[in-house]
Amino acid sequence: MARVTLDRVRKIYPNGFEAVKPCSFTIPDGEFLVLVGPSGCGKSTLLRMIAGLEHITEGTLGIGERVVNTLDPADRDIAMVFQNYALYPHMTVRKNIGYGLKNRRVSASDIAAKVEDAARMLNLTDYLDRKPSQLSGGQRQRVAMGRAIVRDPALFLFDEPLSNLDAKLRNQMRIEIKALQRRLGVTSIYVTHDQVEAMTMADRIVVLNGGRIEQIGTPSEIYHRPASTFVASFMGAPPMNLIRAQIDAEGLHLGDRTPLAAAPDHYRGAVTLGIRPEDVRIGRGSATFDVTLVEELGAHRLLHGQVAGQAFTAHVLKDTEVSTGALPIELPQAALTLFDHQTGVRL
Ligand code: ATP
Numbered sequence: 001m002a003r004v005t006l007d008r009v010r011k012i013y014p015n016g017f018e019a020v021k022p023c024s025f026t027i028p029d030g031e032f033l034v035l036v037g038p039s040g041c042g043k044s045t046l047l048r049m050i051a052g053l054e055h056i057t058e059g060t061l062g063i064g065e066r067v068v069n070t071l072d073p074a075d076r077d078i079a080m081v082f083q084n085y086a087l088y089p090h091m092t093v094r095k096n097i098g099y100g101l102k103n104r105r106v107s108a109s110d111i112a113a114k115v116e117d118a119a120r121m122l123n124l125t126d127y128l129d130r131k132p133s134q135l136s137g138g139q140r141q142r143v144a145m146g147r148a149i150v151r152d153p154a155l156f157l158f159d160e161p162l163s164n165l166d167a168k169l170r171n172q173m174r175i176e177i178k179a180l181q182r183r184l185g186v187t188s189i190y191v192t193h194d195q196v197e198a199m200t201m202a203d204r205i206v207v208l209n210g211g212r213i214e215q216i217g218t219p220s221e222i223y224h225r226p227a228s229t230f231v232a233s234f235m236g237a238p239p240m241n242l243i244r245a246q247i248d249a250e251g252l253h254l255g256d257r258t259p260l261a262a263a264p265d266h267y268r269g270a271v272t273l274g275i276r277p278e279d280v281r282i283g284r285g286s287a288t289f290d291v292t293l294v295e296e297l298g299a300h301r302l303l304h305g306q307v308a309g310q311a312f313t314a315h316v317l318k319d320t321e322v323s324t325g326a327l328p329i330e331l332p333q334a335a336l337t338l339f340d341h342q343t344g345v346r347l
Helices: 043-051 093-104 108-121 137-150 167-184 195-201 219-224 229-234
Strands: 004-012 018-027 032-036 058-063 078-081 155-159 187-192 204-209 212-217 241-248 251-254 259-261 269-275 281-296 300-307 310-317 325-330 337-340
Touching: 004 043, 018 043, 018 058, 018 212, 032 043, 032 195, 043 058, 043 078, 043 155, 043 187, 078 137, 093 108, 093 137, 108 137, 137 167, 167 195, 187 195, 195 219, 204 219, 204 229, 212 219, 212 229, 229 241, 229 269, 229 337, 241 310, 251 269, 259 281, 281 310
Parallel strands: 032 187, 032 204, 078 155, 155 187
Antiparallel strands: 004 018, 004 058, 204 212, 241 251, 241 269, 251 259, 269 337, 281 300, 281 325, 300 310
């Protein structure tokens, strides 16, 4: 088990590109931390530096009590699970799972016992003598997990491990990996661009944007108190509505002077107003929602259209009466998040 500490860890590639700006955070022992962000935000680079697969340009990386900046991957006491599983095609499941132990002076009988244990945990007992080509995608992913588990590492690193699976299997494996991590209590860092995976699996989330940390927090903090419009629009599907608004002495209003709420006392001027689609109240209120499309999703519906000429979405439960056309809506004050309209930072 181990705590992981990053102190101003930075990556500049040889071509001069700064892929990770100085990043500092600590992952307590046993935490499941998710690094999330759009393509190119630097999450794989950060994970690869922790794994020892990429040189750290500046800063200090600690795993447990040790500074590991210059240690080889094999000496860092980590196990990594990749998106392509990296299984050996000519070896059985049994051999694949046990492979990493062979060079570690573990006796054959101990290897056999550890492999059997991991297989039981992962429901792979019936498949131990098969080759990877005879397995489903989910089973291959479990073999990759098994290989990580038997090494009994201080730290698990996951690099988009579910991205090659179909949506249904991804949901199932997400729950399995999380449950397994809880059971083993091993500190874990998990990279994904999928905000649903981040929300559902993480104890804490690090949102990266352009090589920089936008926010670190629990899923609930990230969702309900996004630090910026970037986080607000990246997390949540559909994302938070972001519309231009004004605050003056009379209160908070939209461009057409639709009054929305009392003015917060600490701010005057233009703002970006954020509200989650599920927080919009339909059928009463002072604002008008021009609904152009109703999307039927079974348990709920999404209404798409415009408020004060700006794109807007509301989420309603299936029993709510709705139609296209002008609908009165209320944006409850407690559900509003205000952002600086220029920098996008939460006010
Ligand atoms: P994805 O989800 O697409 O894998 P990512 O967030 O994991 O993206 P990284 O792979 O960490 O992003 O890359 C971060 C940035 O660094 C990207 O702009 C990428 O083009 C750049 N980059 C990656 N490897 C190198 C390299 N060897 N030399 C120069 N730039 C690189």
